[in-house]
Amino acid sequence: MTLVSIPEDEMSAELYQLSGEIELEKILTTFLQIAIASMGAQIGCLILYQDTQWLVVAQGDTKQIQSLEIPLERYQEIPQILIDAVVQTQQMAVLDNFSQTVEFAGDCYFTTHQPQSVLCTPLTQQEKLIGVLYLENKSLQNAFTSDRLQLIPLLNAQIAISLKNAQLYCQLTAYSRNLAQKVAARTEESEEKSEQLLALFNAIEDVIIVTDVDGRYLQVAPSSAPLLYKPPTAIIGKTAHEVFPPDMADYFVRNIQQAIATKKAQKIEYSLLIGEREIWFDGNIACMGEDKVVIVARDISDRKQMENQLREQKGNLETTLQKLQRTQTQLVQSEKMSALGQLVAGVAHEINNPINFIHGNLDYIHQHTQDLLHILSAYQSHYPHPPASLQLELEELEFSFLSEDLHSILKSMKIGSERIRQIVLSLRNFSRLDESEYKAVNLHEGIDNTLMLLQVRLKAQAERPEIAVIKEYGELPLVECYAKEINQVFINMIVNAIDAVEESNRGRSFAEITSNPNRIWIRTAKTEENQVQIIIGDNGIGIPEQLRSRLFDPFFTTKPVGKGTGLGLSISYQVIKEKHGGSIHVHSTPDQSTEFIITLPVSRTSK
Ligand SMILES: Nc1ncnc2c1ncn2[C@@H]1O[C@H](COP(=O)(O)OP(=O)(O)O)[C@@H](O)[C@H]1O
Ligand SMILES: [Mg+2]
Numbered sequence: 001m002t003l004v005s006i007p008e009d010e011m012s013a014e015l016y017q018l019s020g021e022i023e024l025e026k027i028l029t030t031f032l033q034i035a036i037a038s039m040g041a042q043i044g045c046l047i048l049y050q051d052t053q054w055l056v057v058a059q060g061d062t063k064q065i066q067s068l069e070i071p072l073e074r075y076q077e078i079p080q081i082l083i084d085a086v087v088q089t090q091q092m093a094v095l096d097n098f099s100q101t102v103e104f105a106g107d108c109y110f111t112t113h114q115p116q117s118v119l120c121t122p123l124t125q126q127e128k129l130i131g132v133l134y135l136e137n138k139s140l141q142n143a144f145t146s147d148r149l150q151l152i153p154l155l156n157a158q159i160a161i162s163l164k165n166a167q168l169y170c171q172l173t174a175y176s177r178n179l180a181q182k183v184a185a186r187t188e189e190s191e192e193k194s195e196q197l198l199a200l201f202n203a204i205e206d207v208i209i210v211t212d213v214d215g216r217y218l219q220v221a222p223s224s225a226p227l228l229y230k231p232p233t234a235i236i237g238k239t240a241h242e243v244f245p246p247d248m249a250d251y252f253v254r255n256i257q258q259a260i261a262t263k264k265a266q267k268i269e270y271s272l273l274i275g276e277r278e279i280w281f282d283g284n285i286a287c288m289g290e291d292k293v294v295i296v297a298r299d300i301s302d303r304k305q306m307e308n309q310l311r312e313q314k315g316n317l318e319t320t321l322q323k324l325q326r327t328q329t330q331l332v333q334s335e336k337m338s339a340l341g342q343l344v345a346g347v348a349h350e351i352n353n354p355i356n357f358i359h360g361n362l363d364y365i366h367q368h369t370q371d372l373l374h375i376l377s378a379y380q381s382h383y384p385h386p387p388a389s390l391q392l393e394l395e396e397l398e399f400s401f402l403s404e405d406l407h408s409i410l411k412s413m414k415i416g417s418e419r420i421r422q423i424v425l426s427l428r429n430f431s432r433l434d435e436s437e438y439k440a441v442n443l444h445e446g447i448d449n450t451l452m453l454l455q456v457r458l459k460a461q462a463e464r465p466e467i468a469v470i471k472e473y474g475e476l477p478l479v480e481c482y483a484k485e486i487n488q489v490f491i492n493m494i495v496n497a498i499d500a501v502e503e504s505n506r507g508r509s510f511a512e513i514t515s516n517p518n519r520i521w522i523r524t525a526k527t528e529e530n531q532v533q534i535i536i537g538d539n540g541i542g543i544p545e546q547l548r549s550r551l552f553d554p555f556f557t558t559k560p561v562g563k564g565t566g567l568g569l570s571i572s573y574q575v576i577k578e579k580h581g582g583s584i585h586v587h588s589t590p591d592q593s594t595e596f597i598i599t600l601p602v603s604r605t606s607k
Helices: 010-039 080-089 098-104 108-113 151-203 222-227 246-262 301-382 388-397 399-431 443-453 483-504 510-515 545-550 568-579
Strands: 043-050 053-061 065-071 093-095 117-125 128-137 207-212 217-220 266-274 277-287 292-299 438-441 468-472 479-482 519-528 531-538 583-589 593-601
Touching: 010 043, 010 053, 010 065, 010 128, 010 151, 080 093, 080 117, 080 128, 117 151, 128 151, 151 222, 207 222, 217 222, 246 266, 246 277, 246 292, 277 301, 301 399, 301 568, 388 399, 399 443, 438 443, 438 483, 443 483, 443 519, 443 531, 479 483, 479 593, 483 519, 483 531, 483 568, 483 593, 568 583
Parallel strands: 468 519
Antiparallel strands: 043 053, 043 128, 053 065, 093 117, 117 128, 207 217, 207 292, 266 277, 277 292, 438 479, 519 531, 531 593, 583 593
16 A cells, blocks of 8 residues: 545545545455465454454455445354454463364354364554454365464564555545635635635726735736726836836835835825826825735726816806906996986086177177277277276276286186086086997097096196107098097006106105106007007006005005095906906006006908
């Protein structure tokens, strides 16, 4: 019998055990065969103590040995009493002739079979009784000679070793079967577990990757494939720097090393171009042992898209809100202007008639007084010596001075009434309700009207001389526009210019201002076929660079409460840009000058 290596699976373990059993039977029958032959017996029987009982395991004669498994007490083909005695005494019994067997006369086996020679010997293993060998020669006395009996210890040793081997073998097969079973169970369990894990991984639509410190791809979950930058086969074993552009790779490796160094999971967010699509990922890098990390990244493109949409919507809402605010302030302002306009128009109209009346009659008064004075001087030449009382009255009246003064009074009255007429005209022009409609107008008139209305602010004051207004008008065609609103823009611009030059006067004496006087210039030109440009400039405080982006915001003002509303430029911007399709820009050198450059299309159609 040979021992072979441990069986690899349960099936072969069973086969092995079976072969072990077959081996054992063979050992026993062979042993008995050898015993019968070598001892010169005719029949024999081998009894072994197995599993708490005595079993007859082999029986036979010189020709044939048969293996059995019959409890000793039920086996009739053997002298039970003799066997019992040998078991009890653990001494070999040799009966040389039939007469000796009479000792065991009570045993019916002897009386029936009457064997001539009988040998019954205990079989031991390390002094422990393991079995009994029974041999018999029916016909020959003294069959078991002392020479032959010397073989008994040899036989015993052989069966003991064989049995020990067989036993070991059995134990081994049992062990290996057990082992195989365990391995199988474990394999099944781990297969089940890995199947479960795999199912779990597959159910997760995330990218799952294991890398080392350098971002070298060690493992990739199969479900990750569609979201990988390159196919799994192209990245396994490669480092991040071999797979990604340098910036991206740096980002990954930095976070991987951070995760390993701090033993804390790192959050990452990045986008990759996969196929035609840019995919955004939200990832987590967690330590796995000392020098590995597992990266789990989720496709958040939908979320990103939503965020972008939201941001866009927010932006839209913000611009809508701004538009609304502008429209609202514009509405408020135009409401105010229209109320003011109506008031001004009403007042202008009311003044217009009487002033025309006065102005128109001044000529007649002049004529009539000239006539009267003429008649008086005629009287004087005809009557050079009037009575003394009349002469006195004439002297008291200072007649010669009166006639001169009357002349100059009438002249200044005429100038005054002319001025009132012009102001009234400007007011009426400026606020004429019919001008809210879209029509071709002369912009120079609008500017002049505006300047006229702003005379009060332009003229000399206690602390400064008059602000010089330099008009450099070019050749302008009639421009199609909402005249009233364009006039409003001019007012806003010129008022700002006045404020700016006045602000620049702070801390300067009258003399200083006179030597470098306040100036406002207005230049107009036709710059393109369908475009005119109006520049309104001043040598005031100028606008600091950092404020320029906010100038046109509603309510942005640098002026004290009550003086500035911050609406002038925002409304002007609306009027020029949105209502007329023009543009409005600012150039400024702080502490020196500011210019607002307005362009307007000449007409809408050819725009
Ligand atoms: N010509 C100018 N020179 C200097 N600053 C100016 C000029 N025009 C406008 N600004 C600046 O722009 C701001 C906004 O002007 P505006 O919208 O007309 O509002 P407000 O005149 O009520 O302040 C002003 O407060 C001022 O700071
Ligand atoms: Mg203003």
